[in-house]
Amino acid sequence: MKSRPPIYGLLAEFHTPEEVLAAAHRTTEAGYQRTDAFAPYPVEGLAEAVGHHHTRLPAIVLGGGIIGCLTGFGLQYWSSTIYYPFNIGGRPLNSWPAFIPITFEMTVLVAAFAAVLGMLALNGLPMPYHPLFNVEQFALASRDRFFLVIEATDPLFEKEKTRRFLESLKPHGVYEVEH
Numbered sequence: 001m002k003s004r005p006p007i008y009g010l011l012a013e014f015h016t017p018e019e020v021l022a023a024a025h026r027t028t029e030a031g032y033q034r035t036d037a038f039a040p041y042p043v044e045g046l047a048e049a050v051g052h053h054h055t056r057l058p059a060i061v062l063g064g065g066i067i068g069c070l071t072g073f074g075l076q077y078w079s080s081t082i083y084y085p086f087n088i089g090g091r092p093l094n095s096w097p098a099f100i101p102i103t104f105e106m107t108v109l110v111a112a113f114a115a116v117l118g119m120l121a122l123n124g125l126p127m128p129y130h131p132l133f134n135v136e137q138f139a140l141a142s143r144d145r146f147f148l149v150i151e152a153t154d155p156l157f158e159k160e161k162t163r164r165f166l167e168s169l170k171p172h173g174v175y176e177v178e179h
Contacts, residue, residue: 005152008131008179009034010162011138012148012171017043020146023169024049027148030165034154038138038147050148057118064114065107072106073099135175149177 014020017039024037024046035050037043073096080086081093120126132138132149141147148171150162166174 005157006179007152007159008177009149009151009154009157010159010166011132011135011175011177012166012169013137013140013173013175014146014148014171015144017046017146019170020148021046021049023148023166023171026169027150027165031156032150032154032162034151034157036149036151038132038141038149040142040144040146043146055122057115057122060118060122061111061115064118065111067114068110069103069107071110072103076102131177131179134178137173137175 012023014023020037020039021043024035027035028049028051033051037046037050039046076099077094080095085093087093132147137145138147148166148169150157150166152159154162156162163174
């Protein structure tokens with residue numbers, strides 16, 4: 001098992017969204033991969049700049065919808081044809097048009113649950129603690145400051161070299177983030 005680095009990473013503080021966006025682009029161009037950015041409001045292009053291009057959530061929702069569809073139809077088919085076959089008015093036991101409303105509802109229900117649970121899991125929530133909370137200035141991330149972090153698990157991370165790189169981006173401060 002890989003040992004945990006002594007620090008979580010280095011955090012750079014910026015005052016404007018333009019500064020953090022430019023810094024995120026330069027960080028990605030420099031080859032850093034394990035980065036993240038924090039802002040008090042959405043900044044267009046920031047997620048893409050730090051490398052968050054895609055998500056697995058649509059596949060999870062599709063899987064949930066397929067499971068819900070098959071479960072809804074299968075349960076109705078099983079109960080109408082196998083467990084309790086009851087012929088009313090000469091209708092066939094497998095009367096699939098009558099199964100459509102519940103099949104649709106089960107598809108939507110399970111897909112919605114998959115979306116919520118998948119979003120929580122992919123975001124690592126609930127997360128009552130994060131190492132960034134150890135940096136006092138990070139409390140301003142929800143008010144008026146913008147932050148860019150390079151994690152120590154990044155392949156290019158070398159503490160002093162990365163610190164010099166972040167300082168070259170002209171931040172208002174660079175902070176060491178402890179676990």
